[in-house]
Amino acid sequence: MNIILLGPPGAGKGTQAHRLVDHYGIRQLSTGDMLRAAVKAGTPVGQQAKAIMDRGELVSDDIVSALIDAELAAMPKDTGAIFDGYPRTRAQAEELDSLLAKHGRKLDRVIELQVDEEALVDRITGRFTCAECGEGYHDRHKPTSVDGVCDKCGSTEFKRRPDDNEETVRHRMQVYRSETAPILPYYEEQGLVSRVDGMASIGDVADSIDALLDA
Ligand code: ADP
Ligand code: ADP
Ligand code: ZN
Numbered sequence: 001m002n003i004i005l006l007g008p009p010g011a012g013k014g015t016q017a018h019r020l021v022d023h024y025g026i027r028q029l030s031t032g033d034m035l036r037a038a039v040k041a042g043t044p045v046g047q048q049a050k051a052i053m054d055r056g057e058l059v060s061d062d063i064v065s066a067l068i069d070a071e072l073a074a075m076p077k078d079t080g081a082i083f084d085g086y087p088r089t090r091a092q093a094e095e096l097d098s099l100l101a102k103h104g105r106k107l108d109r110v111i112e113l114q115v116d117e118e119a120l121v122d123r124i125t126g127r128f129t130c131a132e133c134g135e136g137y138h139d140r141h142k143p144t145s146v147d148g149v150c151d152k153c154g155s156t157e158f159k160r161r162p163d164d165n166e167e168t169v170r171h172r173m174q175v176y177r178s179e180t181a182p183i184l185p186y187y188e189e190q191g192l193v194s195r196v197d198g199m200a201s202i203g204d205v206a207d208s209i210d211a212l213l214d215a
Pocket of ligand 3: 135
C-alpha cells in the first residue's frame, strides 16, 4: 500500500498518518519531519533548509526527493508507505513516480483532506507535540488527558514549531494554493484521488479514511 495524504498545513495529515502507521503497520514518510530532524542534527541539508522553513517557503525539490529516495531504499519492499507533506510541487509528483518505479512500488491512492482555510490558523497555532515520542496534540481539539503529561509515553516535555505562527501559516497556505493544489489534476487524470471531509472530528476523519482503504 502506497498512499499520499494531501492537504494544506493543519489539515490533519500528520495526525492521520500517525494513526495509519499503528493501524496498518505501514511507514509514515514525512518530509517535514525529516527536514526538522536534519535541522536539529545540523547536517548540511538542515543548515540549508532552516531559514526557508522558518519563512514558510518550499525547500528545493531535489533535497526532498533525495530524502524520500533514501527512505524508500532503506525500507522492505512489502512495507507500505504513507507520504505526508510530499509531493508538494508538480516536479516532486513526477519525481515520486520515478522513485516508486525505481523501488518496485506503485501509488494506490491520493487522499485529499478538505478543510476550511479559516480553521487552519486555529489548528496550527494550537498545535504541539510530545518531545519524546512525537505524538501530536492540540490545545483545545486534542489536549493531553492529564495536564502536561503525554498520553502515549508519559513524557512531560512538549514542543511547538517555530513556523507555527499566524504570519508564517498564512504564507504557507498561499504556497499550498499556488504550488501544491495544482498537483491534484495530475492525480485526478489517473483516477487516484479520493476526498475526505477534514473538518470532521479526528475520529470521524480516521473512520472515513479506513472506509476508503478497506474498500
Ligand atoms: P498537518 O500535518 O496536515 O499539518 P496536523 O495533523 O499536525 O496537520 O494537525 C494540525 C493540528 O490540528 C494538530 O494540533 C492536531 O492535533 C489538530 N487536528 C488534526 N486533525 C483535526 C481535526 N479533524 N479536528 C480538530 N483538530 C485537528
Ligand atoms: P505542514 O504539514 O504543517 O505544512 P510540514 O511539516 O509538512 O508542515 O512542512 C514544514 C516545512 O518543511 C514546509 O513549510 C517547507 O518549508 C518544508 N517542507 C516539508 N516538506 C516539503 C516538500 N515536500 N517540499 C518542499 N518543502 C517541504
Ligand atoms: Zn509522548
